[in-house]
Amino acid sequence: MDKIKTGINELDKMIGGFPVGKTVLVTGDAGSGKTIFGLQFANISCKEGKKAVYISTEESPDDLRQQGKSFGWDFGSLEKKGLMEFIELAGNRAQEIATALDISFDGAKGNFEDLLDHIPADTNILIIDSLGNRTANLTQHEFRDRIDLLVYKLNKRGITTLVILDSTTSRQFHDIALFSVYGAIQLQKKENPYTGRRERVMDIVKMRNTKTPIQLLTYEINTGGIVISSPIDSSGFD
Ligand SMILES: Nc1ncnc2c1ncn2[C@@H]1O[C@H](COP(=O)(O)OP(=O)(O)OP(=O)(O)O)[C@@H](O)[C@H]1O
Numbered sequence: 001m002d003k004i005k006t007g008i009n010e011l012d013k014m015i016g017g018f019p020v021g022k023t024v025l026v027t028g029d030a031g032s033g034k035t036i037f038g039l040q041f042a043n044i045s046c047k048e049g050k051k052a053v054y055i056s057t058e059e060s061p062d063d064l065r066q067q068g069k070s071f072g073w074d075f076g077s078l079e080k081k082g083l084m085e086f087i088e089l090a091g092n093r094a095q096e097i098a099t100a101l102d103i104s105f106d107g108a109k110g111n112f113e114d115l116l117d118h119i120p121a122d123t124n125i126l127i128i129d130s131l132g133n134r135t136a137n138l139t140q141h142e143f144r145d146r147i148d149l150l151v152y153k154l155n156k157r158g159i160t161t162l163v164i165l166d167s168t169t170s171r172q173f174h175d176i177a178l179f180s181v182y183g184a185i186q187l188q189k190k191e192n193p194y195t196g197r198r199e200r201v202m203d204i205v206k207m208r209n210t211k212t213p214i215q216l217l218t219y220e221i222n223t224g225g226i227v228i229s230s231p232i233d234s235s236g237f238d
Pocket residue numbers: 028029030031032033034035036037058070071166167221222223
């Protein structure tokens with residue numbers, strides 16, 4: 001299976017990258033690093049010559065460019081080269097788009113599939129950050145149907161996708177979303193019982209067709225972005 005770099009070196013060594021054309025779910029509490037994870041993947045993908053689209057529902061493209069800059073990722077110039085595109089689904093524009101999209105469907109309920117109408121045909125990489133604001137009124141069944149359809153369409157278009165769920169949506173739909181996607185990664189902040197210090201840990205919950213570490217991976221966010229700080233040897237694989 002073809003893989004594409006995640007942008008996190010140790011993770012690439014362990015799992016070989018993300019499976020091309022598949023959808024991976026990224027969940028985690030506020031401030032756990034989901035957006036940075038997404039930006040880091042977008043940046044490396046562009047560096048590899050892929051076209052990346054970042055749909056943001058919470059932060060403006062300017063804020064995201066700024067966040068990227070703090071890690072040395074120059075999204076501005078990648079945008080100029082046509083490799084990177086930010087799409088903001090926030091504020092008024094989100095309202096307009098949502099209204100235009102959902103009107104034939106259900107005014108109160110989001111339809112994820114419509115997200116795809118917004119992305120260019122030559123997109124290789126997609127990051128949806130996050131899926132939260134379109135799910136508030138969905139039942140478990142409806143959510144499952146929508147995410148299944150979204151994953152199916154993305155797969156058909158061969159787009160490698162990170163779907164970030166915000167913590168509220170995650171609490172409501174995490175288990176359902178897990179079934180539909182090819183892989184899932186959870187970012188957490190946890191207290192280390194031995195040191196009593198809080199650490200950032202990454203759980204590779206699943207990655208189909210891939211040998212995955214069963215241990216939690218400790219990571220840090222430093223000047224280069226997310227770095228795994230407790231790489232494990234092969235005995236840590238399930
Ligand atoms: N330049 C930086 N250097 C080091 N750490 C940083 C830097 N920028 C942000 N951080 C850390 O990353 C955290 C935020 O990461 P991020 O925005 O990716 O989280 P998130 O999971 O997307 O949060 P939210 O749920 O609010 O969207 C900050 O709280 C901060 O601790």
